[in-house]
Amino acid sequence: MSDEAIDRTKLPIRRPQFQGKVERTLDGSQPDWNSIAPIPAPKGAPNVLLVLTDDAGFGNPSGFGGPISTPTLDRLGKGGLTYNRFHTTALCSPTRAALITGRNHHTVGFGMIGEFAGPFPGYSATLPKDCMPFPKTLQGNGYSTACFGKWHLTPDNVQGPSGPFDRWPNALGFDYFWGFLGGESGQFDPVIIENNTAIGVPEEDDFYFPDAMADKTIEWLHGVRAHGSEKPWFAYFSTGCSHAPHQVGTDWSEKYKDKFDQGWDKLREETVQRQKERGVIPADAELTPRPEAMPAWDSLDANHQRLYARQMEVYAGYCENADWNVGRVIDAIEEMGELENTLVIYIWGDNGASMEGTLTGTFNELTTLNGVPLTDEQQLQLTLKWGGLEAWGTDMMGPHYSAAWAWAGNCPFRWGKQVASHLGGTRDPMVVHWPTRIAEQGGLRPQFTHVIDVGPTILEAVGLPQPTHIDGVEQQPMHGTSFLYSLDDAAAAEQHTQQYFEILGNRAMYKDGWWLSWMMPRIPWELDPETLKRFAPGVWDPETDPVELYYLPDDFTQAKNVADQHPEKVEELKKLFWEEAERYDVFPLLGGLTGFFGMRPPIPKQSQFTYYGDVQNIASGMIPQIYNHSYTISADLEIPEGAEGVIVAEADHLGGFSLFVQDGKLRHTYSFLGVQEFRQESETPLPTGSVNVRMEFAADAPKPATGGEVTLFVDDEPVGSGRIEHTVPARFSGYAGMDIGRDNGLPVDRSYVDKSPFAFTGKVKKVVFDVNPHLTEEHEQELHEHLEQALAGHAINA
């Protein structure tokens, strides 16, 4: 069937009409081999490699004047085009949703992140069927498609083997998926998902997720080419780097030893100088000042300066490794002889660099996400506890650097991730490389571009229309504007001329060079109840938030607020913002924070969870909700002589619990986010045979992070007890799962690290969690409210 004969506007494409002839027997019948041929891609359609890194800033990579060596980004920029006015939404899932659908994030339900589905259309965390991702279009038009790495578009509560799978990558246009579904992953102990199955934590000693991700991508490319000699492919290479936990081998971090001793203030000055020399910012661009919230480097004592310098060394090594792995994929494509006709779009960051480590940075990012306040002094002590600076970047910690490094990484702009009102949150580097199509090498493209433009650009580049229907559902047109027009013409007038921005109440309106910043008066890492009270329904009037106005053609960095000089422009852009907000389902503002403000989902009815056999890798967001109240864990065991091992364990030493048998005794360890550990054990050895063991946690009161008493039982007889002073209020881990009969990944109790995963040598017949054994209805309601708030807090920072 010729290209012209194929109607590609409706997917799946209908089978071609049989052009042969059929008689009663083969005698006289004429074959039509086209009827069994797969749908071909448009003639000459290129391969497409889409690279997206995570939580990374405009001023980080060397190709954009930053201090982090990124030879692959630089190489592609020199052989292709550099876009210095590309924008994201300022938050993880929203950017990813906008990227793969080509529509504004609220319209496709991602005003917030995937972990937190809200009760309004713009915040449902549910990609609508009438806005299908563009990979679905490629897949239906003869492309092999795959996604590697971070996904972050599947809600927490559907990440198990019971599905539903319609929000997993395979249902959204990808033939193959290998990576993780949530917002983050440990680099040494990820829970790997392959297609629709959790394959768990790799057990190789030297496993490193970013390296393995490139290996898998190359393996897939080789496989595709081995089995389809002409079929074009689309690969979405979405690194977990540089999201926390910042983990990388010392061979990478040591490259940056002493490179950040000058501190963030000086680093920004150095970066902006290089940016001007490279031409990625105009020569007259003004470096924006340090916000009052950030300390001057020179004001810090020796301990803090050295700790912070180490934080950035690790971060830089982590990023360089990610770029190196992109380079390995590029090299493989080149080796296959396909780089010339491969469109590579390499986006450095799904939002600006992340300030979620708070000013101190943290040894364990989950402390921040759980709202556990730690002082500077405590952070230093906990860093010391888990191995000091040598351990920063290893799996002994789940580190995140200081917010001030993020701000410096977003140089020359203000703010960072979450702050959609300013360029520090929204503007990220992008390079485009496609030798077959792009004549100019090393050119700069200053046209305004946005993440929703990527899908339309790719479809135009490969010669496909946006389908009007997919799987029988009429599709909304994409909102983005293809920037293919700019490939040949550096001076082309920009075609994407207006764009709204909104994340967590931080707003902006761009139009024809003017940028209205309308930031909610909240520092991004402040999420305490007092702060949030100011934004409660009936209290917060977004109209009264201070506005800033910038004219970007004259002021690349947003250094000169001209709102006072152009009040009419301020009003025009305000009005336009409200119109766009209504059009794209942004309302209600703060729709992703309903949990804080009295709108909560129905209380879950299930309070008992039974696990038979050896269920493993239960997603961290799907474990029984044992937080902030009493609960019991009961297990029926078959115990042989000398039995040992884990009965049930969640997560690891940086937050989690483990009920296990060691030295003949029943033991329970509870890690309060690596800040404190609490251990209980039976006073007497466990009997053999069929035995029931039980751990009861009796909370002091149903309240956030409550302490309580633990009692261990064997066949209903109390055998040991102890106290847990503090419990985890919202979530033990951002990725590590729960296992029955073993403790996969990092151990909760490091006393059995040498035997990990310390599988139980007897038999675990079943484990039962009772998460609601003693609550009154009033308590239940209070806790439900708290948990919703805590989860919202987690979601903001994920």
Add this chain to the structure above:
Amino acid sequence: MSDDQKDVLIAAYLFEDLAKKDFDAVLKLVKDKAITVEGVVLVQKDEKGEVEVSETGDHLGRKGVKVGAGVGFVVGLFAPPLLAATAVGAALGGVTGKFAKHRLESGIGKKMDAALPPGSGGVIAVYDSGGADTVDKALVNAVKKSVAQIDGISARKLKAGLAEAQAGMGG
């Protein structure tokens, strides 16, 4: 409680050179007679929890003299096995055992172990409780300070044991 109760202070550090800086600051206080100490040592605990004494305060104005009982007292409290190699010689099983017993029975051992995590440097000082404020102010680079107490009677007994042992050695 005895009047001559001693404070046992363990200051933990992220950086060895900053520990040394504070160690020197305490020694200066001693030299300037701002405080009276039983002993001060600078130690390093490796990642496996093994402790090494990097420096003792015994060279204070007495360069070349034998390691004193004060240092032996500090080392004995913190890591009795190190007494043999570091402080007072190799043939002192008896006094090492006394320190180990005291650590266990008084609970001071557990507290001291927890005060200095693996991989960190530390300054350990034993001094009269009255000097606590002065010492505390000198340890500006410590990221964690823990204080335990040892009563006067126990301190005297342990020191006497050390002195006897050293006398025997010096024999």
